[in-house]
Amino acid sequence: xxxxxxxxxxxxxxxQSDADQSLEEIxxxxxxxxxxxxxxxxxxxxxxxxxxxxxxxxxxxLGLGLTVFIQxxxxxxxxxxxxxxxxxxxxxxxxxxxxxxxxxxDYLVQARVADMADYDRLYRQIIARIELSDVSASxxxxxxxxxxxxxx
Amino acid sequence: xxxxxxxxxxxxxxxQSDADQSLEEIxxxxxxxxxxxxxxxxxxxxxxxxxxxxxxxxxxxLGLGLTVFIQxxxxxxxxxxxxxxxxxxxxxxxxxxxxxxxxxxDYLVQARVADMADYDRLYRQIIARIELSDVSASxxxxxxxxxxxxxx
DNA sequence: AGTGAAAGATTATCGGA
DNA sequence: TCCGATAATCTTTCACT
Numbered sequence: 658x659x660x661x662x663x664x665x666x667x668x669x670x671x672x673q674s675d676a677d678q679s680l681e682e683i684x685x686x687x688x689x690x691x692x693x694x695x696x697x698x699x700x701x702x703x704x705x706x707x708x709x710x711x712x713x714x715x716x717x718x719l720g721l722g723l724t725v726f727i728q729x730x731x732x733x734x735x736x737x738x739x740x741x742x743x744x745x746x747x748x749x750x751x752x753x754x755x756x757x758x759x760x761x762x763d764y765l766v767q768a769r770v771a772d773m774a775d776y777d778r779l780y781r782q783i784i785a786r787i788e789l790s791d792v793s794a795s796x797x798x799x800x801x802x803x804x805x806x807x808x809x
Numbered sequence: 810x811x812x813x814x815x816x817x818x819x820x821x822x823x824x825q826s827d828a829d830q831s832l833e834e835i836x837x838x839x840x841x842x843x844x845x846x847x848x849x850x851x852x853x854x855x856x857x858x859x860x861x862x863x864x865x866x867x868x869x870x871l872g873l874g875l876t877v878f879i880q881x882x883x884x885x886x887x888x889x890x891x892x893x894x895x896x897x898x899x900x901x902x903x904x905x906x907x908x909x910x911x912x913x914x915d916y917l918v919q920a921r922v923a924d925m926a927d928y929d930r931l932y933r934q935i936i937a938r939i940e941l942s943d944v945s946a947s948x949x950x951x952x953x954x955x956x957x958x959x960x961x
Numbered sequence: 962a963g964t965g966a967a968a969g970a971t972t973a974t975c976g977g978a
Numbered sequence: 979t980c981c982g983a984t985a986a987t988c989t990t991t992c993a994c995t
Contacts, residue, residue, distance in 0.1 A: 661871075672864035676828065679989060690963055695990070706870045712824035713860045714959050719813075721959055724908070726917060743953045750960035756876070757951040765878060765947070769959060795917070799909040801895045805957060807866050807873055807921060808902035831970060842982050847972070 659704040664689060665697055666809045669706070672698070673806040676710045713805070721751075721769040723796065725776055727783075729764040730791035738788070745786050751779055762790070811856040816841060818961045820849055821858070825958040828862045865957070873903075873921040875948065877928055879935075881916040882943035890940070897938050903931055914942070 661669075667687040671678060680691040680698075687694065701707045716722065731738060739757070746755040746766065754767035770776045776794070784792065813821075819839040823830060832843035832850075839846065853859045868874065883890055891909070898907040898918065906919035922928045928946070936944060 658870075669864070669866060673866060674863065676862040676864045680991095681989080691990085692964085692992095693962060695992095696962090699991095704870070705867055708865045708867050710828040710862060710864050711826065711957055712821070712828045712862050713957055714821060714825060715857055715860050716959055718810075718856070718858045719959055719961065726908075726910075746954045750958070752954060753957075753959070754955050755953040756878075756949045756955075757953060758878075759948045759950055761950075763947075764953075765949075795915070796911045797908045797917075798911055798913075801907040801909060801916075802898045802904060803906045803908075805863055805865055805905075806902070807868055807871055807905070809871065833970080843971090844983080845981060848980085851972090 659700065659706065661701075661706070665701060668694060668697055669701065669809055670806075672707065672710075673809075716769055720771050723770050723772055723776060724800065725768050725770065725794050725796050727766040727768065727780075727792060727794045729766060729783075729787075729789050731762045731764070732788035732790045734761070742787055745783075749779070749782070751775075811852065811858065813853075813858070817849055817853060820846060821853065822958075822961055824850070824859065824862075825961075868921055872923050875922050875924055875928060876952065877920050877922065877946050877948050879918040879920065879932075879944065879946050881918060881935075881939075881941050883914045883916065884940035884942045886914070894939055897935075901931070901934065903927075 664687055668683060668689075671683050671686055678686075680694050683698075684691045684694045689697075698707070716724075731742070742764070743755070746752050749768075751768045751770050752766055753769055754765075756765045757763070758765055768776075768779060770779055776796075780792070780794070783789075816839055820835060823835050823838055830838075832846050836843040836846045841849075850859070868876075883894070894916070895907070898904050901920075903920045903922050904918055905921055906917075908917045909915070910917055920928075920931060922931055928948075932944070932946070935941075
């Protein structure tokens, strides 16, 4: 485990909000030389605190305007059911989140699709592949907040 | 609106999964010169299809090991209630997602906290600030999938 | 921790398919 | 219009103080 001080946190905040900044810029913002910054960032990467850098795309502009949360119940407890479920979720690119919740048979799945017709296709795929005792969907009317930035 | 072809999509896929790659690498992967890549990426940025680049951090290593989904019901329909709610959500850094769902009074909120005690603090903050008719929380036992990559 | 220089990446411009 | 090449500029990286 690595210890993170106030300066590391400042750097992380910058990188979480915009990873395009040069070391010079980040240094200026956090009050450190470009080099001191670089060394800290490298350490944070090596420690796995910075997992990776990615581009965030606009779902609407890519025709993925509908977000849906799907609540599922497993058909039964079986050692391999969860493994198969996990694999299937990872296989389906529309699915952006899948969580096993408290209450052992309950799963919450978040997906991004084009529209209702597209959701229907996804729904059919899911029920065709996975044994479920219950499925119910709620649709997002308005995205009030969605961020990858963690509280530091 | 900009039209996106197969090569753009390939580039977007690369950038979604790893934005640290050099233009040379991306070019090699998609079968384009580093230059052609650069031009396409710039266009995609200008069109807002690439929103930004960010660093993704490891929540566990930052002491945010507990994810919770909170279901809320608004106390009433009022023009300014939603606005205040939205502002409050954006203000609270533990909250990583907030969605108004079908069923007009229903909201789903995703938060990342350290542990149950920390969730309790968040819960108290929420009910202190916002008028709600109902609040219920479900905790994530296992994160099966969570990605920022959109289906292209 | 900071300086400076080498290596590497990005950006702009140009001529050609 | 879009490609690839070349060249100028800016960034990252690293040895040294």
